Amino acid sequence: MLNNVYRLVAPKLIEKVILDEKIDSNTVIVRPTYLSICHADQRYYNGMRDKETLNKKLPMALIHEGVGIVIKDYSGVFKSGERVNIIPNTPFDHDVIVQENYLPSSRFRSSGYDGLMQEYVFARRDRLIKVPEAVPSNVAAYTEMISVAMHSIKQLQSIANEDQEVFGIWGDGNLGYITAVLLKTLYPNSKLFIFGKNERKLEMFSFADRSFTIESVPKNIRVSNAFEATGGQGSKDAINQIIKLVKPQGAIALMGVSENPVEINTRSILEKGLKLSGTSRSSAKDFEDTVQLLNENEAARKQLEILIGIESTVKNLHDIQAFFEADLANAWGKSVMKWEI
Known part of the structure; x- marks a missing residue:
């Protein structure tokens, strides 16, 4: 079946290519409807990865966060018209110890493997999760990022001691905010402290017990366990x-x-x-747990x-470019596009 795929071929240059997709008994054809940009997409789009990485991974369709509508399910699991999250991590092996998102053989959409900027996505049935009616599509669009935070919390649970009095989150951006929402939902009796650089962003964490700029933390503040959600140049200072x-x-x-x-203070x-627990990406089980939490917790x-910081409709290649530029200038929140190409 012919499919239009919108690939990044060079920094800031996206072209449409037509691919002949293979279909088998496990194939589910999904029409993407809402997509959300990740920082990794921006790094590829703006050529902010090293030249060797770009040469290796391009051309490639961007975006790994999204929701869509089932058009045809050859496996018989989903009904046409059902909303589904598309799990970007695709394992090809199974290991009783190593989780699917850490298997070297797994492929990940928008990281050397075409992402969701396509007319149709041809997915395996085990890479789709039904979206409950209670979850709006613009929030469902970034379920993947929420599932990453869910995965990190579960990993920390597996190594942490019984002290859950205070959780600390370093990072006042999107990932820090999502992690804070999940922690407050999963541990309602624990205190939650947020540490960041931007006072205006910290104001968004009004549900946390306390928030601090990293330069003005009182000397008596201590946390039981912590999450580092800064990344980049800020990681060193945050981790230390x-x-x-x-x-x-404690666990980090x-x-x-x-x-x-x-460099960290070993x-x-x-x-x-x-x-220390290092976490990356998420698994199908993390998606399931995330969707269940979203369905059951209105707050x-x-x-x-x-x-949600930016939401707009994308209908052509010019709209894609404008959307990426708007997201780059966006100071707060996730950028969600209604995908109508």
């Missing part, structure tokens, strides 16, 4: 401040992506007996809906 403020034998979840190696890690849905 976490190491200083987390209680002995590292979530932010940094292109360059980060002496204090050893002296305090800290546990969490409303808080996540506040995260």
Whole structure:
């Protein structure tokens, strides 16, 4: 079946290509309806990855966060017209120890493998999750990012001790906000502290117990466990401040992506007996848990809906370029496009 795919062929240059897609008994054809941009998409679009990486991964359709409508299911699991989340991680092997999102053989949409900027997405049935009616499509568009936070929380649970008195989150951006919403939902009896740089962004975390700019943290503040959601150049300072403020034998979840190696205070890690959990991407099970939480918690849905910063309709290649430029200039929240190409 012929399919229009909108691929990034060079920084800021997207072209339409026509592909002949293969169909088998496990194929589900999905029409994308709402897509959301990730920072990784912007790094590819603007050529902010090293030349070797760009040469290796392009041409490639961008975007791995999205929701769509089932057009045809050859497996018989989904009905035509049902809304589904498209899981970008696609495993080809199974390991009893290593989770699917850490298997080297797995492929990930918009990372060397065509993402969701297509007329139709041809997916395996196990890479789709039905979206409940209670979840609006513009929020469902970034379920993938929410599932990444869910995965990180579950990973930290597996190594943390019984002290859940105070959770700390370093990072006042989208990932920090999503993680905060999930933690407040999953641990309503625990305190939640937010640490960031931007006072205006910190104001968005009104549901947290306390928030601090990283330059003005009181000396008596301590957290039981912590999440680093900064990434980039800010990772070094964030991680080292976490190491200083987390209680002995606490757990730290590292979530932010940094292109360059980060120096951290290993002496204090050893002296305090800290546990570090590195997490990346998410699995189908993480999607299932996330969708269940969104379906059952109206307050969490409303808080996540506040995260939408830009929402517009995309109908042609010019609209795609304008949308990426608008997202780059957006100071807060997720950018969601209604995909009508």
